[in-house]
Amino acid sequence: MSAEITVVANGQARAVAPGTRVREVLDGKVGRDVVAARVDGKLVDLSRPLTHDATVEPVAADSPEGLDIIRHSTAHLMAQAVQSLFPGTQVTIGPTIEDGFFYDFAPPQPFTVEDLPKIEQKMRELAKADLRVERSEVPREEAIATFGRMGEHYKVEILKGIPEESVSIYRQGDWMDLCRGPHVPSTRYIRAFKLTGVAGAYWRGDERNAMLSRIYGTAFATKEALEEHLRMVELARQRDHRRLGREMGLFLFDPIAPGQPFYLPKGMVIFNELVDYVRRLYRRYGFDEVITPQIYRNELWHTSGHWDNFRENMFLAPDPEAATAAIDTTPEGWRQGYGVKPMNCPGHTYVYRAEKRSYRDLPLRIAEFSRLHRAERSGVLHGLTRVRVMSQDDAHIFCTEAQIEDEVAMNLAMVRDVYTTLGFERIEFKLATMPEQHLGTTEQWRMSEEKLGNALRRNQVSFEINPGEGAFYGPKIEIYVPDALKRKWQVATIQLDYNLPERFDLHFTSSAGTEDRPVMIHRAILGSLERFIGVLIEHTGGVLPFWLAPEQVRVLSLSEKVEAYAAEVAALLKGLGLRASADLRNEKLGFKVREAELAKVPYMAVVGEREAAARQIALRLLRGEKSQVIALDEFLERLKREPLPA
């Protein structure tokens, strides 16, 4: 037996004594920028002793894993601060979440936001004290006894549910918590954090249990990163599409129809302009538009597989001519009643089947903007980005196996066209591959994945593989756009489907005279128009491109004396087909300008007596420029040149 073990760290192998700590083999590289390590791929504390041959890699503070460790360590720091400030408070759990963490406490009094500065102050003191964070393993029974003595009943309950005989405990100063870890080596590693809110939460998410008091917070590797994050959060608050939608008069929501927007005339302009834009692209790319029924006999959903896999998300209705008005939601219930469509795909197979198809008809590209209804849980509804009704720029392409690559490549070109036009600087592509549960052979899957990969390469886009994330019936390309607030949205998808053509028994006559199955490609570019409009409003802060602006020009009169001229200017603008109005109210100019700015009108034409006499306007732009007096004719010419996409 060798007295030494071989450790590969930073790419170099060396022999060390067993028991050497991880931090020692990472050499001088361990400052506060390294918070933990991976030993043979497993995340561990820097103080963990090495017992066998292993590969050791540092975990940087600003890496996703590093941030997770920092955030959970900050949750511990917060719990320590809370328990020292509020005796009698019990701890429960404190996981990390996207961009932060929370900890649920059982305090004598629920916490309020007023408590947060005091807790933060205590956390700063504890961080400065540089308390070592130490891990120890204890028998589970011993841990139960210890936490029981401390009056930590929730921890005892958690421990009783753990099957392992031994558990790990993390201590810092006089505070300890049951935890898997890993953690930062000492509290001084926690440099940049902020507590962001409080909320009530039931123990284990169950409303029959006690109400706990939750504190939310966030932490980053550096102060700069934290400040940048908080700036983005504030910007997101200001740009919240629900708020801008109200201010700009675009849409409204009412509890009478949860998750379903009422588009107001101005919101309808955005909706229609986007549809018109996509329609122009359809003409160029060879798509034909259809409208298929909204409500189908459930037999359709049985054939498509939606009845078995999606009916909880569907709005069902009884058959108006049946003796019973009851809705049968059991697996056999598809034999009666109706379902409102959550997707267009099954309906499109009827358009395909309407004629006997030959290879000459393919590819057949069918598009539809119909309203789709999905019974999303009320708890997840969120403005336009999570709704119960939507329109998609949905299309299905029926094609031969040999046409897949060209069709996908063409749709990828369209994706780039659309997102560049709409002002998104980056587009990210992922290829989602064969999941564990799948139809067809591995060989078929590899072939179709290869085709999607080739189509991506032909468009010279780099892409990541999203392993195992394809649908059970085929691989797909997922398309993401990062917005101005550094959030990433999945918008478009291009998805191969071998299953629906099978289920609906679709076929075509091949050039050799045989009956073959077509492949179906589901694809949407904007995705849900509702969601896309929500994203676009937040991305642009409501300052939309001219062609999408609900109101493009507003004429602002300075006094009653120029009313006629202001009205004439507005009429001329409307004559050009522009969306223009005149604000002739007897209000101060500053007030009128502010209102136009709030409505995000890109051009404001101010007219006073001097402008009226000289047939001029004073032009103000929404985006900052100083106002400038120009001839009315010149203004009209300039607006005529405003570009329309595609």
Ligand SMILES: [Zn+2]
């Ligand atoms: Zn923990």
Ligand SMILES: [Zn+2]
């Ligand atoms: Zn589809």
